[in-house]
Amino acid sequence: DIQMTQSPSSVSASVGDRVTITCRASQDISNWLAWYQQKPGKAPKLLIYGASSLQTGVPSRFSGSGSGTDFTLTVSSLQPEDFATYYCQQANSFPLTFGQGTRLEIK
Amino acid sequence: EVQLEESGGGLVQPGGSLRLSCAASGFTLSHYAMYWVRQAPGRGLEYVSAIGSNGGGTFYANSVKGRFTISRDSSKNTLYLQMGSLRPEDMALYFCARKSTIAAVPYFDSWGQGTLVTVSS
Numbered sequence: 489d490i491q492m493t494q495s496p497s498s499v500s501a502s503v504g505d506r507v508t509i510t511c512r513a514s515q516d517i518s519n520w521l522a523w524y525q526q527k528p529g530k531a532p533k534l535l536i537y538g539a540s541s542l543q544t545g546v547p548s549r550f551s552g553s554g555s556g557t558d559f560t561l562t563v564s565s566l567q568p569e570d571f572a573t574y575y576c577q578q579a580n581s582f583p584l585t586f587g588q589g590t591r592l593e594i595k
Numbered sequence: 596e597v598q599l600e601e602s603g604g605g606l607v608q609p610g611g612s613l614r615l616s617c618a619a620s621g622f623t624l625s626h627y628a629m630y631w632v633r634q635a636p637g638r639g640l641e642y643v644s645a646i647g648s649n650g651g652g653t654f655y656a657n658s659v660k661g662r663f664t665i666s667r668d669s670s671k672n673t674l675y676l677q678m679g680s681l682r683p684e685d686m687a688l689y690f691c692a693r694k695s696t697i698a699a700v701p702y703f704d705s706w707g708q709g710t711l712v713t714v715s716s
Binding site: 520522524530531532533534537538541543575577579580582583584585586587588589 | 630639640641642645654656657690695697698700701702703704706707708709
């Protein structure tokens with residue numbers, strides 16, 4: 489199975505800050521990676537697919553980059569509604585696997 | 596509007612069975628690959644099972660293979676997960692999710708709100 493490791497596990501930031509979350513795959517997954525946002529008690533929401541493509545309707549302050557084994561999700565200017573948990577997911581091979589999550593908290 | 600609504604969760608004893616349902620609206624379920632993903636309390640997301648579109652195959656995580664069965668009823672536009680030989684480690688919020696058509700690989704563009712399965716004596 490491909491292991492997905494996110495860092496940090498949690499981060500505190502303020503509205504307006506720029507934040508970057510990292511996801512590392514245990515083997516090459518090309519660009520078959522997605523990022524999701526999950527708020528408490530809610531279902532995950534697709535933000536980024538193909539490592540860098542923005543899902544329809546997602547604000548442009550979200551961006552993704554990377555290929556191979558190392559990927560990043562960046563929020564360029566945090567808004568109050570962005571405080572949530574973020575997960576990466578590899579779609580390269582079964583079983584599909586997710587990172588353990590990064591909790592983005594208000595400082 | 597695309598909607599997915601899970602039901603069927605509840606309290607079950609170890610070794611017991613439960614059938615989860617996921618009713619779809621706003622799209623034809625059989626035209627899409629569909630998945631079950633679970634989340635244990637306070638934990639991350641875990642892939643459970645998948646069913647291909649239009650008669651495609653079924654797939655399972657090793658942790659549930661032989662105990663869970665995924666299926667769908669096109670006449671009811673509903674996805675199912677039959678769970679048997681349940682273990683405490685199966686306790687989780689179970690989401691159904693639709694594979695997006697934006698890529699050949701599985702990304703999930705629609706999710707239900709989940710149904711909670713509790714396994715305890």
